[in-house]
Amino acid sequence: MVSDVIDRNSRFQEIMNRLTDKSIDDYYNPYRLFEWPDHLPENTWWMSPELTTTHGTDIAEHLTPEQLHTLSKHESINFYSLNVHGIRELLTEVVNRIHTAGFETPSEFFHHFIGEENEHMWFFAEFCLRYGKKIYRQPPTTTETPTHGPKTESLLVFTRILIFEELVDHYNSTMAADERLHDTIRAINRIHHQDESRHIAFGRELVDLLYQDLRQTATDQELTDISTYLRRYLTHSFESLYHPQVYRDAGLDHPHDIRRRLLQSPARAEAERRTFRKTLKYLEKTGLIR
Template sequence: MTDLMEKTDPLARQTKKAAQLLVASARHSYDPMVDIDWEAPLEEGKWFLAEKRCSLYGTELWDTLSLEQKILVSREELASSVAMGVWTEHILLHLVSRYVYKRDVSTPQVQFALTEVADEVRHMIMFAKLVEKIGSEIYPTPEKTLKSGLVLKTFAPVPALWALILLTEEFFDRFQREQANDETLQPVVRSVARIHVVEEARHISFARTELERFVPTLSSFKLDLLRKFLANVVKSMREGRYNPLIYQRAGLDPKVAIAQAKASPYAKENAAYGAERIAAYYKKIGLIGGSSEKVWREAGWIS
């Protein structure tokens, strides 16, 4: 009877999933301040981001750089992506806090959401420590992004919350799973990736159950708005990929570097790699369609 209820009642399925994730959180959570060896020295000659994932890889400019310069670019690209991760985690913890505000704290859903807030706070600190450890500096959040974030965290509807969580976390999780197992990378980068992958897997699972409950209830108008919102997030993430400060800090001409990075034969390949799982899932549940699909395609997130 219970199994039948879960198949026909999305709320029952979500409640069971939240209870399972609470148990998993208790068993498999980390304290980055303790579980990462921040005192270990960086290893000479190791990358901060896999060479094939660097924006300039495969360009004429890349071929002119020394190994040391290439590794420096990889460091700055990692630091820039981590800064985007910090902003995203900050927005998400605000949105999740809104989600729990009027709900019963005794339910597994709310208790897991609170656990997720705690995870995100630790991740923000972990990312900041990583930037410091690798010898870079925090990348400032663009003013336009800061302003849009204020609106987003205050007024975004619940379905947009879980859709945003899933979009960003699935995309970055794709690369971090690769990083965790890449022995050409600095050990501290791999350690951070391992912790983030384990804990974000729970967030991804919960966000999926939430979306599968909410999306079917949306009107055509609201579904279209959500599709357009997600397409704008994709567009923003693509633009953030080519932060001029990355190339400036690496000692390159930003205009030349950005032009070549955008024309790289690997640009869309890397974008499609990161978006492979989330794009397939969003197509399946109806969150890619209509005019929004063109934006995903232009960004290289779908072919």
């Protein structure tokens, strides 16, 4: 059973109350908020070029502007597809914990979190199906999760959720401010960034509490296993942006070879460091990553 450390922390309770009030004040109806044009212009950027997987590589140097625009369209669809799949997973995990022992205090915020994430999943799926005619499938993770009991399980669940949210928020905040992108693309990234700011603030507080509680009884080996797992999960999460079907749909030959070359590129390593700069700083400060 998860410890009641969450419910005994007055600071956490105050933060939950503030975030819950903010969710209520910022509430919007996504089904009426967005304008969905019949088509988005093809020969333009659908994702900030600096965020595309070929940026800064020799592969990009050999592509025409039209090919780069087409690739950005499919990378955009893949990014929103990742959101759909990631949100589905996190909703399942949060629903499994709402109003259960040890999670009484955050359960009020969980209700708003679940509602907001469900709406996020809807508008990301709507974008994918309207403008890409598909939601890209994702291969299952091959990163083995440490099994050290329910405390470790809950800690890793909420740490994975936090990593996922910080990854997508880096992209959201960049594209929301990018005037090269269509207004519809900027709008869904802007509104998601608005909500994710609250979710990330919540996630950091909760993960820190769960980890500090676990440390009281965990062995050094268990903590090392958690650190190793999270480092692998960070890389796995980022590499999910590199999808061979995206390169195939963009009309590029040898898509699996392209993915392999991109994953081995120094530009990929630098992009991962840039994307997770704040995340890694937090995880190292907390002690989750050694």
